[in-house]
Amino acid sequence: MTTNRLTPRSRGLRQLSGLAEDRIWARLRGGAVDGWKVRRQHPIGRYVVDFACAPLRLVIEIDGGVHERDEVVLNDHYRQQEIEALGWTVIRFTNAEALTDPARIDAAIRERAKTLGL
Structure with a gap:
């Protein structure tokens, strides 16, 4: 599957997101963390x-x-390996972490920027 073929699926998934994802999106959208889109x-x-x-x-x-x-868990492991092989860093949070301590996600973005010297 190519990225272009995944676009309709990604749009559909936005409509099916749960509470934790919705709250994190409200927090991150529009470059809310130091301007990072x-x-x-x-x-x-x-x-x-x-x-x-x-x-x-x-x-x-x-x-x-x-x-x-x-x-x-096994599927997530292989999926993460493939994404990391494309040059991405993957960090994971549970729904509970996202809901109770969303500032950790902000901190992860800032830490990644700092690691890259940005």
């Missing part, structure tokens, strides 16, 4: 990620309870 349900390679900050090559995934199942 973040895209929601963004295609990368053959996957659609929850959030991506292209200038930082940073993927932010918000994982619900299903991500604790063994087969999903």
